[in-house]
Amino acid sequence: SQKIEQNSEALNIQEGKTATLTCNYTNYSPAYLQWYRQDPGRGPVFLLLIRENEKEKRKERLKVTFDTTLKQSLFHITASQPADSATYLCALGSGATNKLIFGTGTLLAVQP
Amino acid sequence: SAVISQKPSRDICQRGTSLTIQCQVDSQVTMMFWYRQQPGQSLTLIATANQGSEATYESGFVIDKFPISRPNLTFSTLTVSNMSPEDSSIYLCSVGADGELFFGEGSRLTVL
Numbered sequence: 001s002q003k004i005e006q007n008s009e010a011l012n013i014q015e016g017k018t019a020t021l022t023c024n025y026t027n028y029s030p031a032y033l034q035w036y037r038q039d040p041g042r043g044p045v046f047l048l049l050i051r052e053n054e055k056e057k058r059k060e061r062l063k064v065t066f067d068t069t070l071k072q073s074l075f076h077i078t079a080s081q082p083a084d085s086a087t088y089l090c091a092l093g094s095g096a097t098n099k100l101i102f103g104t105g106t107l108l109a110v111q112p
Numbered sequence: 113s114a115v116i117s118q119k120p121s122r123d124i125c126q127r128g129t130s131l132t133i134q135c136q137v138d139s140q141v142t143m144m145f146w147y148r149q150q151p152g153q154s155l156t157l158i159a160t161a162n163q164g165s166e167a168t169y170e171s172g173f174v175i176d177k178f179p180i181s182r183p184n185l186t187f188s189t190l191t192v193s194n195m196s197p198e199d200s201s202i203y204l205c206s207v208g209a210d211g212e213l214f215f216g217e218g219s220r221l222t223v224l
Contacts, residue, residue: 032211043116043204043215044155089154093211099145100213102155 002028004103006090012109013080021075021106023090030092033066033073034100038087047088048075080110114139114207116216124222130193133219135205140185146178149202149218158203161188195223 004025013019023033032051036044050057050066050073057064063076077084087107091100115138125131135144143162147155158178159167167180181189192199202218 034212036213041218041220043206043217044213046212046214049211091213099157099160101157104154 002026002092002101004028004090004092004101006088006103007106008104010107010109012111015081015110015112017080019077019080019084019108019110021088021090021108023073023075023103025071025092025103028071028092028101029068029094031094032092033064034091034093035062035064035073035075036089036091036102038089038105044089077108080108082110082112084108085110114141114209114214116205116207116214118205118216118219120219121217122220122222124224125195126224127196129195130191131195131221132189132191133203133205135188135190135216137186137207141207141209142185143208144182144188145206145208145213146180146188146190147204147206147215149204151200155204158190192221195221197223199223 034049035047038044048064061078065074087105089105090103093100117136119134146158158173159169161167161182163182179191200223204218206213206215
């Protein structure tokens, strides 16, 4: 069955460092991969989308890589800030239906 | 983008009762999605709701337990029927646009 795994443990880093979150998947060939941010008590908020034919995508302090051979995506936040503390979810999709399969999420805590 | 409003935002329910969650979108959309997020877990797709047709349910979810209405292109309801404590969860409605999902703030249900 399809499986998506993210860092199971919370990630604690110091302010100013780069946070790197991992998303691995099996038994799936997604057309695209997305990253979302979720704050406690709130719905997820879309951050970035990367398609299967793209290796890397950047948006301000965010960078996403997508390796379809390794079946892995890495999500980087450079110059991290305490306000970046949240749970980050990766999600895989195929086709045009916007129907996504979500990973378990990684809790990021940026210490001042 | 899309702005999604959900009601209720939270509720405490008694075992055996049913509760209907409403989802209103500020624009017309073809498909609406209902997700469940159990405590400490990621999002699981319950069903896809198209206007004018029956909802399509994912494996493990059935219409008798989670009936869905979609009377027009901006509104949908999800009912959680005959609730048990295992149904305690956050229920989220979402819509897709340009490969991105927009989520409501969620409805947090606690079943006693």
